Amino acid sequence: MNLMEHQGKALFRDAGIPVPRSGHATTPDDVGSFIETNPGDWVVKAQVLMGGRGKAGKIKSAQGAAEGRAVAREIMATPMPPNRQNPQGEKINSVLVEERLAIAKEAYCAITVDRAARKPVFIVSRFGGMDIEEVAEQHPESLAKYYVDTAIGYSPFIGRELAFAAQLDPGYRRAFPAIAGALYDLFFRYGAKLVEINPLALTHDGRVIASDAKVELDDDALYRNPGVAEWRTTLPLDEDELLAEGAGVGIRNFRRFPGNVGTMANGAGLAMATMDAVSNAGGRIANFLDVGGGANAQRVRNCYELVVNNTGATVFFINIFGGITRGDEVARGIVEAMAQTASRKIPLVIRLTGTNEEEGRRILAQAGMTPVETMDDGARKAVELAS
C-alpha cells in the first residue's frame, strides 16, 4: 500500500528522520486556524497518492491564515487531473500545512528491493526534487547505488560511501549517514517496498530535512504494524481494487480493460495466459481475473457478477486447470452460481481440464453447458460470441 506524504512523514519523524514542522488539515478552515495559532511562512500541499502535484498547482505557499484558507480552498476544489496510471484523477481530501524551507540544495535518497540482486538497494543522487527516472536519463552518472548485505544490515560507512559517490554537497555529509540509517531501519521495520526522500533538502541554515516522503508498504507485512495497517481504510484504493475487495478476491487479482471478452482463470499465470489467448484469437479483453484456489459456488458467482456488472464483457470465458482444484467441484460451483445469480446473463465459454475433468464435464453437460477442449478453442469461441 502507498502512503500519503503526511503518513510517510509521520513514520519518518518516529524513525528520527528530520521533517519540516507541519499540521494535517481536512478543511480550508482547519488550515486557517492552524496558521493563526502558528504564524509564519507555510506551504499547503494536497495529500494524494498521485505524483505531479506541483505541476497541477496543488502545492501553494501561504503567509497568513486568510491566504492559507484561500489556497487550501483552491487546492481542494478540484481533484488531481487524470494521468495514464490514474485515468480518474484523485479527489483531494486533506492538505499538509508545512514549514516553508529555505532550500539551498535538493538531493535524492531512496531504498527499494532489488529483485535481481535479491538485496535492498540504496539509490542516491545529488539531483533531487525531480522524477528519479528523469535523473536516470539526464544524469545517469549522478546515481550512486549500494546493495546492502542483509546479514550485516546498515552501517554508517554505507551513508558515507553514498554521499561521496553521489557527490552530495558537503553540507549533507555530517547528517546523511544517520538519515540513511534511519531510513533503512524504517524500510525493514515497516516492510517497505520503497522509501523515498525526494527532495532531501539542505537548507540555507545547514539543516538536512526530508522535504517529501514517499513510502510504499508490502501488503503482506502490514499485519506486523497494525497501527499503520489501519491507515489502509483512509487511503483511496483504485476502483478495480475496490471492486476486487468487494467481490472477495485479492485486490491484485482483478483488473479491467476496455474490451468485451470477460475472463476468469485459476492462478495468475493461467489468467494472464488466458488474456493472451483471447488477444491471440483477435479478441479484446474486458478484464484480468484470478479466481484463486477454492472455486466454490459463492466464489464463482462473485466473480461472474464482478465481471458482468463492471466491465464491457458480452461473453465470459472461464478457464480452469484442475490441479489441486478439483474439476467436479468447480463444475458444481459454476452450475450453482449461474442458478443463483440475479445479474444479467451473458454467454459462458468454459474450459475445464485436469483433475476429475470427466466428472466435471458431465456435471456441466447435465446443466446444458458444453465445455470446450482447450484454452485456444475457448478463446476462439469466446471471441466469436463476443463480436
Added chain:
Amino acid sequence: MNLMEHQGKALFRDAGIPVPRSGHATTPDDVGSFIETNPGDWVVKAQVLMGGRGKAGKIKSAQGAAEGRAVAREIMATPMPPNRQNPQGEKINSVLVEERLAIAKEAYCAITVDRAARKPVFIVSRFGGMDIEEVAEQHPESLAKYYVDTAIGYSPFIGRELAFAAQLDPGYRRAFPAIAGALYDLFFRYGAKLVEINPLALTHDGRVIASDAKVELDDDALYRNPGVAEWRTTLPLDEDELLAEGAGVGIRNFRRFPGNVGTMANGAGLAMATMDAVSNAGGRIANFLDVGGGANAQRVRNCYELVVNNTGATVFFINIFGGITRGDEVARGIVEAMAQTASRKIPLVIRLTGTNEEEGRRILAQAGMTPVETMDDGARKAVELAS
C-alpha cells in the same frame, strides 16, 4: 558491570519478559508502606551483587506491613557474609518487595558469549533455582545449548528447540520462545556478557515468570545506554576497583594480593609476567598493576601511591618495556613522581628496556636510581629487598 536483581528485572520488564510485581525499597519503613498500599503475599529480597542470598537468610516472605517491616529490618541489619570472591561481604542498601509466586516448576535460561565458538550461546536446563555449575555437575544431560548465528539472530525455532532439548515442562512451551527472544534482544541491546533467569518459574496458574534476574554488562558498551550506565554510580565497585578508579587507571588494571612485593608494568601481559617473575623468585606479590601506555609523571606517581598506600608492599618493582612508550619519558616520569610524592618512600627496583633505553637509564642514574638489566634480575632484587 553487574546489575542488581531489581535493575535486571527493570530491563526484563522493558524487554517484555514477564517478572513478578514488585517494589524497590531502601528502608524497612518503605517496605511497610508498600505492603500497606499493596496487601498480599510478598517476599523481601536483599539487593546485593553477591550470590547465596537464600542460604544467608537474606530472602524472607512477609504477609502484612508489620511483618514486612520486621523482615526488612532483619535482612538489612547485617551485611552479606563474606565468601571467597568477596572477602569483605556486601552491605545491603535496599530490598526488593516482590509478589510471592506459587511456583510449580523452576527452569534455567541464560545467554552468554562463547569465546571458542565466537557466538552468543543459550544455556537452558529444566533444573532451575540452583547454581548452574551444580546442575552441570549433577545433571549434565539436562543442559541444552544453542549457538546463535549472529547473521540471522534469534528466530523462534531456537526457543522451541531449546525447550524440547532441555525437556522443559510442557507448561513452558508456549511462552518460552518469546521469552528467549526478548532475552536475546536485551543481550544485544545492552551489550550483556551474561543474562540469566534462574529460576524461570512456571506457576501453578500457568504463568512463566522470571523469578530472578542476573545481568552482567560489558563496560565497553555502557556508553550506548546512558540511562543504564548511570546505575554504575549506585553499584558498589569492589574496593580494588574503587582504588583503581581513584588512581585513574582502568578498574580492571589493579588488584591486590596479600604479599609484600609491589609491582607495576606497562601492558597487562607484561604485568602478569612480572607477577609470575616475582613468584618464581620466591617472593609474594602485593598487587597486579598495569600502568598502561602513557607513563608520565602524574600517572607513575598515582600508581606508586596507589600501591604504597593500599598494599603491604615493602618494595616497588617497576617493569617497563619501551615499545611505543619511550624509555626516556618513563624515566623522567619516575624521577618526577618520586620527587613529588608525599607518601612514604619504599625502595624502588626499576627495569627499563626497549625504545630509548640508554637515555632512560642515564636519566635514572642522574637521579641516583640504578636500573636492573632484566625482568628476572629485577624480580630477584625486589624479593631480596622485600624480605
Added chain:
Amino acid sequence: MSIFLDKNSKVIVQGITGAEGSYHADRMHRYGTNLVGGVTPGKGGQTTAQGLPVFDTVKEAVEATGATHSCIFVPPPFAADALYEAYEAGITLAICITEGIPVHDTLKVVGTTRGMRIIGPNCPGLISPGKALVGIMPGHIFKEGGVGVLSRSGTLTYEVVDLLTRAGLGQSTCVGVGGDPIIGTTFVECLREFKNDPQTEALVVCGEIGGSDEEEAAAFIGAHLPEMPVVAFVGGRNAPPGKSLGHAGAIISGSFGTPQSKIKAFEAAGVPVAGRPSEIPAFLAREISRGKRAPQPASF
C-alpha cells in the same frame, strides 16, 4: 538423473499435521516421494495416517531420518522461522510453498542461509516425474522424460506440462520457482543444474512479465547451452504497466520486465518464443529434431 530431487531424496514436511501439510504429504507419499517424516512442534512422537513419524523440531527429524529436503507448509508469519530452522538443522533443499510471506523476510532468509537451496516461496514445488514430487503439483499430468521445465506460476505450468505430456514429451524435472519478487532459486540457477543433468535433453522456460529472470535466463542459455533445444513462453503480454496482476512478482516498472524485453532477449539467444502454450510442444519437437541451435551473434 534429474535435478534437485530424485527417488532417493529424503523429504520431510514442515507443518505436516496442518490441513494443507497433511493433505499434500499424503499426495506426495502416494506419488512415491521418499517422504521420511514431518515436523509439528508439540506433536513429536505421533505418527501420520501414512505411518510417518512426526517430530517436534527439524533438528530431531534430520537426526532421526537423515532428511535433506524439506517442504514447508506453514502460514506466512512463521515461514521465515521455518526456513531458518531447516537451514540450521542442515536441510540442503527447502521447498517453500507458502504464499504471502513479507518480502523482507524472504530478503533476509535468502541473504543469510548460504549453502541451503530454497525453491520458492509462493511456488507449486518441484517434481522429477516418475521419481518424486515435493509440493502441490498434480502428479498425474506429468510423465518421465527428457524435458526440463521452468516456470514462475502454478496452473500455467500444469497447462504447459499437460500439453507436453499429451504430445509424448516427458519431463526430467519441473521447477516452479515461485511468483514472489524475491525467490530463493532463479531460472539461471536452475539452468546451471539442467546443464549438467544427462537426463535433460530439452528445456521449456515459462516466464512472465516483471523482473529480469527471463532476460538473465536467455543470456545464460545463449552463452552456456548452445546445443540444448529450448522453447520459451512469456505470460502476461497484455498486462498494463505499473500494476501487479495477481503474482506479487508480475509488475512492470519502466522498460524493465516488459514482455517485449523478454521476448527480444530469448530471440537474441536463438530461443523461439511460443505465442501461446499450445504451440510449445510443436516448437520444442522442431527444436529437438533440428539439433544444435544456430550460433549466436557475437554482439549479444
Added chain:
Amino acid sequence: MSIFLDKNSKVIVQGITGAEGSYHADRMHRYGTNLVGGVTPGKGGQTTAQGLPVFDTVKEAVEATGATHSCIFVPPPFAADALYEAYEAGITLAICITEGIPVHDTLKVVGTTRGMRIIGPNCPGLISPGKALVGIMPGHIFKEGGVGVLSRSGTLTYEVVDLLTRAGLGQSTCVGVGGDPIIGTTFVECLREFKNDPQTEALVVCGEIGGSDEEEAAAFIGAHLPEMPVVAFVGGRNAPPGKSLGHAGAIISGSFGTPQSKIKAFEAAGVPVAGRPSEIPAFLAREISRGKRAPQPASF
C-alpha cells in the same frame, strides 16, 4: 615467506589523519611496510607527510591502490563500522588495533565478514621482520629469521621477541592476536598458516590465562605439527579466579582457562612450557637442536 604479511602486501590505514593513525602510519612507512594510502572521511584528496594519498572511503582507496590489508585506528564506537567498510571494499586482512570495542560489535563483525581475516581487536598488530610491520609494535627489536611468534598481549610479546633477538633467534612473523574475549584470528588459525610457511622453522606461543585458545593450540600442535620445535609460555599463573586482570580476555571461569589446564595441554602435546620469558630462547634452542618432537600418546 612469512604469514599474513610480506613486503608486497599493500596496506592502508583507516583513520590515517588521527593522532594515533598518523604517528603509526609514519612508523610503519619508515619500517618499510608497503603503505599505499589511508582513509579519513572528508579528507579525501589530501596527502600525508609521507606523501601517501588520503581517501574518503576504503572503497576508493582499494580501487585506487589495490590495497589488500588495512590497519584500523579508529575509536571503539566506530571500529565495527570501519571493519564492515573494509570487508565490503574487498580488504582481505584487517588489523584492528582499537581497544575497548563492545564485545557484541566484535561478535557480529566476526560472524558476518566471512572471507576477510581480522587480526585483533585490541592487539599490537602483525610484523614479518625485515619485510613489513602493520600495527604498533616497536620494529627495532625484531629480526628476520625462522621463529613464528604468537601472543595475546603487546609488551609481553616485545619482552619475548627481544630475548629471542638477543639470543640470535630471528622471527618469520609475529602475530599479536589480541586481548579481547572475541578475536578475529585465533592461535589455531595462525598455526594453520605457520604450518605451510617454509620460512617458519620453530614457534613460540605466548598464552595467558582465560579462554581456551592455548588448549586448542596445544591440541593442534600435537596433531598437525609433530616435527616443529615449539615452546609455550602462559602468563598470569598467579592471577586469582573470577577477576579479569587488565585484558578483558584474561579471566578464569570455572576450571576452564586456568594456567594449570593450559600448561597440561601443552605438555600433553609435547610442548615445553617456559616458567619465565627468559627461559624461552634456551628452551627453543634445545627443541631446535633436538629435531623432531617425541610422538604423542594416543590418548591425547
